[in-house]
Amino acid sequence: EKGGYDYFMLKEIAEQPKAVADTLLGRVDASGSLTLDEVRISASELREMDKVVIVACGTAFHAGLIAKYAIEHWTRIPCEVELASEFRYRDPILDPRTLVIAISQSGETMDTLMALRHAREQGSKVLAICNTNGSTIPRESDAVLYTHAGPEVAVASTKAFLTQLVACYLVALYLGQVRGTQWGDEIQAVVRELSRSSQDVERVLDTMEPVRNLARSLADKPTVLFLGRHVGYPVALEGALKLKELAYMHAEGFAAGELKHGPIALIEKDLPVVVIVPSPRGRSVLHDKIVSNIQEIRARGARTIVIAEEGDEAVAPYADHLIRIPATPTLLQPLVATVPLQVFACELATARGNEVDQPRNLAKSVTVE
Ligand code: F6R
Numbered sequence: 001e002k003g004g005y006d007y008f009m010l011k012e013i014a015e016q017p018k019a020v021a022d023t024l025l026g027r028v029d030a031s032g033s034l035t036l037d038e039v040r041i042s043a044s045e046l047r048e049m050d051k052v053v054i055v056a057c058g059t060a061f062h063a064g065l066i067a068k069y070a071i072e073h074w075t076r077i078p079c080e081v082e083l084a085s086e087f088r089y090r091d092p093i094l095d096p097r098t099l100v101i102a103i104s105q106s107g108e109t110m111d112t113l114m115a116l117r118h119a120r121e122q123g124s125k126v127l128a129i130c131n132t133n134g135s136t137i138p139r140e141s142d143a144v145l146y147t148h149a150g151p152e153v154a155v156a157s158t159k160a161f162l163t164q165l166v167a168c169y170l171v172a173l174y175l176g177q178v179r180g181t182q183w184g185d186e187i188q189a190v191v192r193e194l195s196r197s198s199q200d201v202e203r204v205l206d207t208m209e210p211v212r213n214l215a216r217s218l219a220d221k222p223t224v225l226f227l228g229r230h231v232g233y234p235v236a237l238e239g240a241l242k243l244k245e246l247a248y249m250h251a252e253g254f255a256a257g258e259l260k261h262g263p264i265a266l267i268e269k270d271l272p273v274v275v276i277v278p279s280p281r282g283r284s285v286l287h288d289k290i291v292s293n294i295q296e297i298r299a300r301g302a303r304t305i306v307i308a309e310e311g312d313e314a315v316a317p318y319a320d321h322l323i324r325i326p327a328t329p330t331l332l333q334p335l336v337a338t339v340p341l342q343v344f345a346c347e348l349a350t351a352r353g354n355e356v357d358q359p360r361n362l363a364k365s366v367t368v369e
Pocket residue numbers: 057058059060061103104105106107108109112155156157158241242245364365366
């Protein structure tokens with residue numbers, strides 16, 4: 001049932017192009033318009049919403065952090081993202097004009113369930129993004145958008161995460177569409193790019209051999225740091241989480257702009273630092289800033305592992321290891337940038353002799369608070 005792979009995680013990483021394509025299937029038409037039949041919150045209600053709040057845990061929370069950039073950019077509705085375990089204990093401000101989005105692969109995570117119950121008690125509408133048909137979270141929500149990743153067996157989430165991103169983009173673009181924001185043309189262009197994204201994920205998967213070799217060479221390192229900016233920041237957090245849970249290594253993700261406010265003190269000779277580089281097109285200011293971050297850490301001896309778009313030549317001189325990803329619109333970059341980090345963590349776990357599918361102390365779904 002592992003389909004020839006040593007681990008479910010490897011199989012699930014390999015299934016990502018299909019998972020992404022299946023999650024898009026039937027939701028995007030040729031003209032670039034979206035139909036999300038399962039979102040049973042009417043277009044007029046969606047037009048009234050003045051705030052979006054996303055609640056989730058772990059990897060799903062990282063998908064939520066990325067969704068915030070997309071939702072605020074395409075819809076101009078303020079969006080907050082909160083760990084479900086923190087949410088209801090701080091008496092959050094919620095009302096019928098707040099759209100709450102609960103993201104959960106299993107649909108059974110107790111913290112996320114408690115957060116959505118609290119939101120509904122305050123009169124907010126809840127949209128679940130979920131991978132498990134008929135599970136508790138979608139049953140208790142006002143609407144659901146299912147991700148179509150198929151069953152995810154490995155404890156570490158991979159294909160479910162990519163499909164959560166797709167679902168978040170769809171919701172963001174759909175909200176933009178029903179609200180008729182100024183980004184109409186951009187939205188249509190992005191919808192077209194999104195429909196091609198499964199091919200991009202496939203291309204990344206075809207080039208992972210150097211990433212596996214690199215991971216094996218780092219098996220005895222105590223620490224790996226991850227840096228990103230904009231949507232690359234949650235990708236850095238996700239890369240660090242995967243490494244903690246699978247390789248049991250100390251790993252941390254930082255917003256690259258925060259380096260000089262503290263973390264740069266951690267940089268020392270030979271410390272591996274993975275940097276996710278934003279596209280040089282589009283928000284090129286961010287690109288230039290991160291290139292200077294890479295120079296700064298390299299000058300202090302860090303071993304730089306750079307994930308950058310094909311054709312981005314400016315970073316190449318500062319990369320001890322360069323991992324190429326296809327050029328994509330900035331907001332969609334996490335779909336391709338996360339994949340090497342999954343492969344990296346899986347290979348490091350294997351090299352360290354860890355149980356990849358069943359990391360110590362963890363359960364696939366956390367049904368206690
Ligand atoms: C990490 C991981 C966990 C889950 C989290 C939420 O790889 O799998 O962090 O993402 O426990 O689970 P769901 O999405 O089922 O609510």
